[in-house]
Amino acid sequence: MKIAIASGKGGTGKTTVAVNLAAIAQLNGKRSVYVDCDVEEPNGHIFLKPEIDSQQTVTNPVPVIDDEKCDSCGECGKICHFNAIAVILDSVLVFPELCHGCGGCFHACPKGAITESPREVGKIEAGRSYQVEASGKEGIGFIHGILNLNEAMAVPVIRAVRKMIPESEWVVIDAPPGTSCSMVATVRDADYVLLVTEPTPFGLHDLELAYRTVRDLDITAGVVVNRAGTGDSGVGEFCAREGIEILAEIPESREIAEIYSRGSVIINEDEGFASIMAELMKKVEKRIMAEQR
Amino acid sequence: MKIAITAVGPSEEDEMDQRFGRTKYFMIYDTEAGEYQSLSNSSAAAESQGAGIRTGELLSNNGVGALITGHVGPKAFSTLIAAKIKVFSGGKGKVSEIVSRYLAGELKETKGPDVNSHWT
Ligand code: SF4
Numbered sequence: 021m022k023i024a025i026a027s028g029k030g031g032t033g034k035t036t037v038a039v040n041l042a043a044i045a046q047l048n049g050k051r052s053v054y055v056d057c058d059v060e061e062p063n064g065h066i067f068l069k070p071e072i073d074s075q076q077t078v079t080n081p082v083p084v085i086d087d088e089k090c091d092s093c094g095e096c097g098k099i100c101h102f103n104a105i106a107v108i109l110d111s112v113l114v115f116p117e118l119c120h121g122c123g124g125c126f127h128a129c130p131k132g133a134i135t136e137s138p139r140e141v142g143k144i145e146a147g148r149s150y151q152v153e154a155s156g157k158e159g160i161g162f163i164h165g166i167l168n169l170n171e172a173m174a175v176p177v178i179r180a181v182r183k184m185i186p187e188s189e190w191v192v193i194d195a196p197p198g199t200s201c202s203m204v205a206t207v208r209d210a211d212y213v214l215l216v217t218e219p220t221p222f223g224l225h226d227l228e229l230a231y232r233t234v235r236d237l238d239i240t241a242g243v244v245v246n247r248a249g250t251g252d253s254g255v256g257e258f259c260a261r262e263g264i265e266i267l268a269e270i271p272e273s274r275e276i277a278e279i280y281s282r283g284s285v286i287i288n289e290d291e292g293f294a295s296i297m298a299e300l301m302k303k304v305e306k307r308i309m310a311e312q313r
Numbered sequence: 314m315k316i317a318i319t320a321v322g323p324s325e326e327d328e329m330d331q332r333f334g335r336t337k338y339f340m341i342y343d344t345e346a347g348e349y350q351s352l353s354n355s356s357a358a359a360e361s362q363g364a365g366i367r368t369g370e371l372l373s374n375n376g377v378g379a380l381i382t383g384h385v386g387p388k389a390f391s392t393l394i395a396a397k398i399k400v401f402s403g404g405k406g407k408v409s410e411i412v413s414r415y416l417a418g419e420l421k422e423t424k425g426p427d428v429n430s431h432w433t
């Protein structure tokens with residue numbers, strides 16, 4: 021089962037839910053894997069402190085121009101949707117950081133003057149986390165993608181991370197915040213999406229956008245309300261109106277905030293929180309089974 | 314020579330736009346004819362990425378030799394260099410006033426990008 025944890029914006033507690041949902045499953049004897057696709061700011065490792073045992077780089081093919089063959093015809097610049105290549109007077113300019121590696125220009129060049137060259141845009145690390153007591157020798161599987169500094173192309177890194185996800189009973193995927201291509205690329209083959217939000221007008225606004233994106237992908241979604249009890253009733257009313265299930269409410273708590281700020285897995289130290297996560301896990305499992313039947 | 318200046322509207326009485334790639338208009342001043350013409354940049358300005366590159370291309374295709382604007386980012390700057398377009402920093406004010414200052418030799422040539430990418 022693949023469960024993606026998303027939110028309309030950053031800072032809602034998305035990573036907290038993702039990390040602890042992976043941890044509680046492991047505690048309950050499942051083979052659990054945590055996958056961080058928030059490649060611009062992967063934070064799960066802070067809490068899971070994984071032992072990394074494999075690494076690989078992610079590259080993007082970018083064009084290289086052979087000046088001998090190029091006659092500055094301009095075809096490559098016309099075909100590129102991303103403005104990554106431009107023909108100005110008699111020179112061809114390539115802007116690798118804008119290139120999506122789509123291959124359009126390679127095929128468009130009538131002179132065969134363009135070849136591909138791999139450019140590193142990020143990397144993937146994988147290993148296991150032994151932060152949960154009952155996890156035994158196995159540990160929680162851990163994979164995260166990291167986009168290199170000043171790179172804009174998150175999607176190729178996310179795709180490469182997704183390819184590495186093993187078949188497992190329980191896979192929790194931490195999605196990038198927002199409703200960008202990165203978020204869509206992450207959640208598209210999930211069995212279920214949990215949208216984490218706060219009960220405020222801003223939270224509601226971002227939740228609406230995120231929910232629409234997920235609904236358009238035809239994936240079932242449920243909501244987790246973080247800092248429940250603060251804010252207003254807007255999120256609850258929206259969910260009731262749209263028929264979206266609220267699967268968990270995490271109360272505002274100093275203790276939880278304190279454990280979080282120490283970089284610890286919360287279910288290890290707070291029983292109330294652990295039982296909310298256990299309940300959440302069971303509900304998600306049931307919903308997915310019901311879908312698959 | 315043709316001089317391009319970023320403008321918030323299609324007239325020499327409009328203010329100069331501080332942005333390069335996202336400017337809606339250029340006023341093109343032809344030093345030989347002593348006349349202005351407006352040039353829309355709306356399609357390049359609407360690009361989600363690389364607006365400065367497309368804008369540089371537009372000026373190159375229009376035979377512009379010098380540009381007066383506010384801020385130019387690195388990718389736009391490379392494009393302008395390739396197009397052999399000199400860049401001048403215009404300060405603030407109306408297009409017509411800034412062009413007069415240029416003609417009087419009061420504007421300084423910019424030799425490199427002065428802002429990071431999002432300004433382009
Ligand atoms: S399409 Fe090929 S020949 Fe034409 S400008 Fe681009 S690289 Fe040069």
Ligand code: SF4
Nearest residue numbers: 100119120123124125
């Ligand atoms: S590979 Fe695609 S994105 Fe990259 S320069 Fe060529 S056409 Fe543009």
